[in-house]
Amino acid sequence: MITRTRGAGRRSAVVLAATLLSACLVGCGAGQARTAERAPGAPPTRARGADPAPVPRISLDVAPRQLPGLGPRTSAAISPRTGQVLVVTGRGRDSAVSTAVLYSRTASGWHAGTVWPAHNAFKGWTDHHVIGDLRSPVGVYTLTDAGGLRADPGTRLPYDRSGGFSVDGTGFEGEPLAGSFDYVIAIDYNRAPGTSPLDWTRPLGADRGGGIWVHVDHGGPTQGCVSLREDHMKALLRAVDPARRPVIVMGDAAALRR
Template sequence: MAPRHAQSPARKSLTRRGKAVSGLALTTLVGTALWAWPASGDDHNSHPDAKNGTPTTTSRPDATAPEAAPAARPIPGLSDAARKQIPAGTRQVLVVTGQGVNSTSSAVVLYTRAKGSQNWRPGPTWAAHNAAHGWTKDHRYGDLRSPEGVYALTDAGGRLAAPRGTRLPYDHNNSFVAHGTGVEGEPLAGAFDYVIAINYNRVPGSSPLDARRPLGASKGGGVWLHVDHDGPTQGCVSLKPAVMKELLRTLDPAQHPLIVMGPPGH
C-alpha cells in the first residue's frame, strides 16, 4: 500500500493526453512478421496411364510443403495460473519479479505483443523496490507485503502534470503528497510525483486517490506504481522517475495493460 497521504479533494483534472508515443510504445505497435504460405491448390499433377487409362500422380518438381506456423513465445517465468488470467485482448503486460518471497528488490519488464499474436516481446529490465517484508498471496493492511497477482492498470495521477503523450486517465492533483519517512527512515519527497494505480482492492476508473475498498479496509489498498524513494515500500512497487514517465507514455488503455507481480514463479 502507498505510504499515508492526505485525503483527496475533488479531483482537479482527469485527462487523456495526446497520441504521441515513445520508442518503447512503438515497439508495442510493431506487428510480428507475416509468414508466407504456398498458393493453394493440388500438390501433384494427374495424367492417364498410357496402357490402362488409370489415373496416376507424379510430384511436381517445384512443389514444397507449407512452412510450419511459428511457435508461441509466452512470457517467461510465469505460472500457468497467471498466464491463464491474461485475456486475449491484452497486449501489454508489466511483469514484476521479486528476488525472493521476503526480498524488497524486484526486476520489472514490460512485455508487448502484436494484435492476434502469441509472441511476447520483452522491453528493457528495470530495477524496483517492493514491500519491506516481501510478497504475500493474502495481503492485509499493514503487513508490509506486496500483494501477488494479476491486476489491471487503468488509472494514473500525480503531483506533477502528466508527461506529454500519457494515455491513461491522469489525475493531476496536489494531494499526491507522501508524508513522513519511509520504512527505513528515508525521505519520501517526490514519491507521488507520478503514480499508476494497481487495481488491487480499488474501484477501476477512479483516481488513485479514491479511498473506496471493495474487499474491505482490512485487505489494504492504495497499492501503486510510484517514484522510488531509495527504500522498500509499504506494499507498492517503486521505480525511478524516468521509468515512471516512460510507462505513462507507453501504457495504452486500448491495449488493456496488466501487471503480474510476485516472487519467482508467480
C-alpha cells in the same frame, strides 16, 4: 481541487489530502523500520529471510508466445485480449528487491522492453494481503488510472493531478519520501477501476488494504506498492495504452511460476 484530464464525471472533483496520507500508510512507502535491502542499481544484499536465488535473467532478443517466468495458473489469469503486461518479479518471498519489464504483444509473440530495477514491500510478497502486513499482493491486476503531484508527462491513461499526492517523512531506510507520488499508476487491487488513485473505495473491505500503486522509487522498500526510478516511471506512463488493456503481473519468482 483535482482536475481529471479524461473521465472526470466518474468521481468526485474534491478529494481530501488526508485520505491519500491514510492510504499511503496502508499501501505505499512510509515508515520508520529499516531493512538490509539496497536501492535499485546497488549490489543486492539479502534481507531478513530473503530468498538468495537471483532474479531470472530475461532475454530481450526473443519474442516468445508465452511470457517467460510465468506458470500456467498465472498465465491463465491474463486475458487473451491484453496487449501489454508489466511483469514485476521479486527476488524472493521475503525480499523487497524486484525487477520490472513491460511486455508488448505482437503477431510474432511477446516483446520485452528494458529490465528496470524496482522495489516492493518491506516484508516481500503475499497471496492474501491484509492491512499493515507490509507485503505486496501477488497476482494479476489491471492498470486503468494514473495521477500525481506533477503535471501529466504524456500518458494515455486518465490522469489526476492533485496536491493530495504530497507526501513527506522517511522510509524504512531513513530515505526521504518526498516526490514518491510525483507520478503514480493505481494497481487495481481492492479499488474501483475508473477512479482516481486517491479514491478510497475498497470492494474487498478496508481490512484487505488498498492504495497499492506503481510510483516513483524513494530508494527503499515500500509498504505494499511497486516503485520505479523516476525516468522509468515516466517511460511507463507514456508507454501504457488503455486500448491494449494493460495489466501488471506481480509477485516473487516462485509464485509467478505457478
